[in-house]
Amino acid sequence: xxxxxxxxxxxxxxxxxxxxxxxxxxxxxxxxxxxxxxxxxxxxxxxxxxxxxxxxxxxxxxxxxxxxxxxxxxxxxxxxxxxxxxxxxxxxxxxxxxxxxxxxxxxxxxxxxxxxxxxxxxxxxxxxxxxxxxxxxxxxxxxxxxxxxxxxxxxxxxxxxxxxxxxxxxxxxxxxxxxxxxxxxxxxxxxxxxxxxxxxxxxxxxxxxxxxxxxxxxxxxxxxxxxxxxxxxxxxxxxxxxxxxxxxxxxxxxxxxxxxxxxxxxxxxxxxxxxxxxxxxxxxxxxxxxxxxxxxxxxxxxxxxxxxxxxxxxxxxxxxxxxxxxxxxxxxxxxxxxxxxxxxxxxxxxxxxxxxxxxxxxxxxxxxxxxxxxxxxxxxxxxxxxxxxxxx
Amino acid sequence: xxxxxxxxxxxxxxxxxxxxxxxxxxxxxxxxxxxxxxxxxxxxxxxxxxxxxxxxxxxxxxxxxxxxxxxxxxxxxxxxxxxxxxxxxxxxxxxxxxxxxxxxxxxxxxxxxxxxxxxxxxxxxxxxxxxxxxxxxxxxxxxxxxxxxxxxxxxxxxxxxxxxxxxxxxxxxxxxxxxxxxxxxxxxxxxxxxxxxxxxxxxxxxxxxxxxxxxxxxxxxxxxxxxxxxxxxxxxxxxxxxxxxxxxxxxxxxxxxxxxxxxxxxxxxx
Numbered sequence: 001x002x003x004x005x006x007x008x009x010x011x012x013x014x015x016x017x018x019x020x021x022x023x024x025x026x027x028x029x030x031x032x033x034x035x036x037x038x039x040x041x042x043x044x045x046x047x048x049x050x051x052x053x054x055x056x057x058x059x060x061x062x063x064x065x066x067x068x069x070x071x072x073x074x075x076x077x078x079x080x081x082x083x084x085x086x087x088x089x090x091x092x093x094x095x096x097x098x099x100x101x102x103x104x105x106x107x108x109x110x111x112x113x114x115x116x117x118x119x120x121x122x123x124x125x126x127x128x129x130x131x132x133x134x135x136x137x138x139x140x141x142x143x144x145x146x147x148x149x150x151x152x153x154x155x156x157x158x159x160x161x162x163x164x165x166x167x168x169x170x171x172x173x174x175x176x177x178x179x180x181x182x183x184x185x186x187x188x189x190x191x192x193x194x195x196x197x198x199x200x201x202x203x204x205x206x207x208x209x210x211x212x213x214x215x216x217x218x219x220x221x222x223x224x225x226x227x228x229x230x231x232x233x234x235x236x237x238x239x240x241x242x243x244x245x246x247x248x249x250x251x252x253x254x255x256x257x258x259x260x261x262x263x264x265x266x267x268x269x270x271x272x273x274x275x276x277x278x279x280x281x282x283x284x285x286x287x288x289x290x291x292x293x294x295x296x297x298x299x300x301x302x303x304x305x306x307x308x309x310x311x312x313x314x315x316x317x318x319x320x321x322x323x324x325x326x327x328x329x330x331x332x333x334x335x336x337x338x339x340x341x342x343x344x345x346x347x348x349x350x351x352x353x354x355x356x357x358x359x360x361x362x363x364x365x366x367x368x369x370x371x372x373x374x375x376x377x378x379x380x381x382x383x384x385x386x387x388x389x390x391x392x
Numbered sequence: 393x394x395x396x397x398x399x400x401x402x403x404x405x406x407x408x409x410x411x412x413x414x415x416x417x418x419x420x421x422x423x424x425x426x427x428x429x430x431x432x433x434x435x436x437x438x439x440x441x442x443x444x445x446x447x448x449x450x451x452x453x454x455x456x457x458x459x460x461x462x463x464x465x466x467x468x469x470x471x472x473x474x475x476x477x478x479x480x481x482x483x484x485x486x487x488x489x490x491x492x493x494x495x496x497x498x499x500x501x502x503x504x505x506x507x508x509x510x511x512x513x514x515x516x517x518x519x520x521x522x523x524x525x526x527x528x529x530x531x532x533x534x535x536x537x538x539x540x541x542x543x544x545x546x547x548x549x550x551x552x553x554x555x556x557x558x559x560x561x562x563x564x565x566x567x568x569x570x571x572x573x574x575x576x577x578x579x580x581x582x583x584x585x586x587x588x589x590x591x592x593x594x595x596x597x598x599x600x601x602x603x604x605x606x607x608x609x610x611x612x613x614x615x616x617x618x619x620x621x622x623x624x625x626x627x628x629x630x631x632x633x634x635x636x637x638x639x640x641x642x643x644x645x646x647x648x649x650x651x652x653x654x655x656x657x658x659x660x661x662x
Binding site: 005006169172173176278281282363365 | 414
């Protein structure tokens with residue numbers, strides 16, 4: 001093994017992100033299944049492995065607000081949470097984006113109903129204007145965390161970002177994880193520099209910061225248009241950063257937005273994200289071994305939603321089985337809605353099937369995903385399938 | 393290869409899986425150790441799983457049809473269906489003081505044993521059986537070298553604790569009994585420990601390793617144990633303490649606190 005590896009849990013991989021990215025300010029509040037992230041980071045700070053200010057707050061609202069202000073003041077900051085903690089962060093999350101602070105947050109999915117993982121927590125923060133990336137393994141958590149800093153701090157983007165993994169399934173699962181070399185990470189991720197001076201010693205005589213805050217002397221809508229543009233720019237930047245990461249560390253995740261798995265000449269694809277996508281690879285292998293022509297499109301980036309990628313993939317297949325580990329009650333799944341939206345621009349649209357799986361931590365097994373693949377293939381072959389929305 | 397571990401909270405089923413997966417990774421295997429988390433506490437039956445493969449592992453559901461089952465507690469097989477889903481011809485490794493035919497586990501399987509509790513008490517001084525059972529695992533399965541396990545233990549714990557655990561592995565490696573066919577043994581049907589409808593209805597007698605035995609002659613009726621028992625398992629009859637063994641988890645608080653030493657601390661036997 002050329003690199004340093006260790007068998008560790010996903011939560012420890014997050015702590016290594018904080019160490020390798022040379023984060024200077026950490027504030028977090030422990031909540032299951034994120035708790036051990038806070039513990040591992042506290043250990044590393046105490047052992048001198050991380051040279052950072054570590055603040056224990058009395059709740060997530062303050063954790064988010066203090067990480068945001070530290071980022072605004074000009075240091076690389078970090079916070080982490082799960083489920084209800086994320087909901088409690090809502091207001092300062094909007095402020096973080098509004099002030100274009102490139103804060104990075106680790107999220108271990110925890111449902112809103114119980115303790116078990118689903119993406120309803122992240123979905124509740126869909127409109128905060130944070131970028132959101134989803135991981136499917138412990139290794140990917142480490143890699144995505146490092147990429148997240150680079151994407152967020154890019155001059156063209158300057159938006160906060162969440163990198164997420166399914167709680168329990170990733171947070172507590174032991175896997176062998178390669179820990180990249182510190183010098184290499186330093187070369188990949190240069191030191192953080194704030195572009196909006198806030199303190200006098202950063203040259204804050206200009207009222208740029210305050211003007212942006214209060215939109216003094218310009219169209220009140222301007223900042224929203226700018227943020228939207230930054231989100232559009234992020235699609236390109238994510239692709240670039242993913243390619244650069246792949247070149248330096250030998251690991252990449254599709255093109256950073258989506259990853260296609262065995263989609264060459266297939267009739268149908270299933271669309272999945274997170275750990276469901278990982279298990280889906282096994283299902284696709286088994287389906288294709290039986291000559292069933294189904295592939296997998298793995299959604300890596302939820303925000304900005306890679307509509308163009310689906311507009312590219314859409315015309316190539318006859319049906320898409322879209323799996324959502326989330327639901328907006330009254331509207332349906334997140335990815336289902338977004339993909340249907342994107343398909344409006346496409347002349348030859350595939351059929352789209354909606355599946356809800358893994359909500360409230362329900363286990364998604366290989367055979368469940370094989371059934372989803374078979375049903376999608378049936379729709380691709382022109383048969384009528386029912387029900388249109390299925391709870392797996 | 394998929395392995396399921398049955399243990400009790402506090403026996404180290406999760407750490408055991410991490411050690412084994414680290415050791416296997418040293419030998420060039422890819423591993424995935426999956427703990428089952430809930431509102432577990434010391435003594436409650438818990439599970440964890442391990443997948444081992446030559447390539448990267450993508451399957452992220454739980455293990456439902458294991459090739460092997462490892463049981464960290466001798467009494468667990470009476471309350472948890474440990475052989476559920478186990479493949480035909482699969483191996484069960486049990487912490488048990490007697491041979492494979494006397495564990496009460498039967499069916500189309502093979503059973504190997506090691507008295508891991510005894511080994512752990514001798515080496516670590518506490519009934520934490522995970523490292524001892526791993527030593528036996530190395531001997532019985534041949535899947536992993538004892539030296540790799542020792543290296544993994546060094547990585548997990550530095551100093552004295554690492555040394556004690558390594559000693560437990562080595563001792564259990566020698567003490568393990570070979571796997572025997574148990575297809576002729578008839579196994580009693582195990583009902584899952586259901587959720588009790590009312591607090592105090594649940595039978596937790598299998599959770600304890602030691603039981604308090606009250607000596608009425610020495611009991612002065614001070615009620616100290618009656619007040620301090622966290623499980624409300626001790627009552628007072630004719631001003632003498634009486635224990636309800638169905639509710640006693642064997643925490644030992646009464647034994648520690650009794651001012652007249654009227655309580656003996658007796659190891660449970662199988």
